[in-house]
Amino acid sequence: MAIPAQAPPAEEVVADPVPPPDRRRSILARIWGVYAIRRIVYALSVVWLVTTGTFFMIRAMPGDPVEVLAGKLSMSGLTMDVARVRAEQALAWDPNANIFVQYFEYLGNLLRGDFGMVIGLHNTSVLDHIMKYLPWTLFSVGLGVVVAILLGMGVGMIMAYYRNGLFDHIMSAVASTLSAIPNYLGAMALILIGSTWLGLFDFWDMRGRISIGVEPGFTGEFIGDALYHAILPLITYAFTITGGWMLVMKASTTEVLGEDYVTVARARGLKGRRIGMSYVGRNSILPLIPQVALAIGTLVGGAVIVEKILFYPGIGELLIGSITTRDYPVIQGVVLILTCAVIFTNLLVDLLNSWIDPRIRKEGAST
Template sequence: MSAVAPQLPAPDFDAIEAGTTAAGAVAGRSRIPWRFLGGRALFYLFTLWAAITINFFLPRMMKGDAVTAYLARNRNVTPEAAEALRALLGLDTDTSLWQQYLDYWGLLLRGDLGISLLHGMRPVTEVVGQSLIWTVALVGFATLVAFAIGTIGGAIVGWRRGSRLDALIPITTFLSTIPYFWLGLVAISVFSVALGWFPIGKAYGVGVKPEWSAEFIGDVLHHGFLPAATIIIASLGGWMLGMRNMMLTVLDEDYVTVAQAKGLPNQRVLWRYAARNAVLPQIQSFALALGFIVGGTIVMEVVFSYPGVGKLLLDATNAKDYALMQGVFLVITISVLLANLLADVAYAFLDPRTRQTEA
């Protein structure tokens, strides 16, 4: 009986790297998991339909409506004008709820989110778009900075476990447990009222004309520094603790031990083997955080009087402005679903085990 000669790996094939979760096998790296991605896309389309349906029916289950709240603020509106407003907002009592639902889908497919009574009959897309810019710019930047600092810092703390750097974990965790409204009020009291370094609130100063100029951009950065800093401080502990715990788990894996035994530089073992695998759960959390960026931090926007989507949603809910509520909810829902879909795509390419669902 003749023995079969074993097949040796290619000269440029790194068995340690191929054995890691993040790197995967060389043969499967170029394969696109179409079945997995298609299944996830169908799931998110169904979720989007369910969210839009709930978005339509939920406000109509609330007591009162936008026209009733508008009439309470404007006593001089005639009954005929009130009926015209109901018809314009899709709240006509002569139209069945099912027909209103179909009309709502027809408007959505044409990109029409209705008009907002709270903002003087302006289109909802225009109102939401203006607030969305401020929220994404502030909360998005703060979330990205917190994720980067927390992930890199957590990887270094986990790599140097047992050192003095471990003291960063309880400090950042303690700061993240402080109620945000209290943290924001303390920041305003110290840095705005006592020291006078930063404005108390708003996105830019009174009398400043919004335009692409150095004066306006500097004023926006000056107003946004304090709320952005409080968001970073409040969320840094979670990112750092999560990455540090995953690093402690990954450092006990065999491929890390073998890489160190081969005499590879510590920096390469840290970032190419250990951190590269430990960061995978962080990606999912970061995708969720990106989705909720659009929703904004309502407490932050209320404390700092910031004109973001979160405060817009709160004002729309208090005024029972159905169209504006539905527009904000729709934008938040789509952003969360897209963020989750992007996370699934990233996982499919970074973690070869995800592709096994195709089999």
């Protein structure tokens, strides 16, 4: 009797807990293919590069915090050697340590949210010190952006409705001229023409953030006085960006006016005002909403010179004063905040645009 042949035992398949290199690369490729992740990595890389560049460049400037602080202490009668020792002891870091040791110590503190301590102010953190100035910059910049957007969008829509007419030609020339003027030149022109030549306002009386004797609080006196002192930077910011919003709104409205649903609405006999408010205006403004954050971030970053010219103590005034006294922690903190304001508002605009228009994500994935 023949014994049937037995099938060979099946080989045991042992799962490999570690994915092969090709699989790991494919996982990383899929992760990197996400548009938002790539944009966030790019933004963080730029912030790191600017932070690193600022750290080393300010230390390459002539003078250092020890010399500046020792010079102030020596005016009280101390010898220069004693003043230098006390100045070194007043710093929150070792100025004699290797610069790369200082750099990595700074990065480590920064990752923990520690911006350092202000030189010359006892137990005052850099972040708390900056927050005394930053809200004033945001206040003036924010009001300027609101005025520019409302004015620019309104005029731009009228330009589109009457395109190729006299009003369109005049306002297009005005808008092109305004958009080409840097904000610091606008500030100087405002002082020269408005105060010196025409005498429309007293520039020296409008300096500062609030008048002497006015107590901060949610009162009509404080709000009115703060608006009075913020008028000049507000006009400067609005004056220099209104032209750009006029041109952008004109282009967006012109494009919407050529859409089929506007033609159909006209064919149905709808009134021009209803078409303008319900169809044209709303659809023209929608693509411009993400650019609001970009405008605010750009103006905050460019407020340094304007605030110095107008004697408005905001974040720009703080930065200039810190450079003069070689206050490294404050300089680094202000530059970091201004950089983040510009970079992350750009990031926000990119992410919003990619969410509104998925074609951006697809085009980014192919590059």
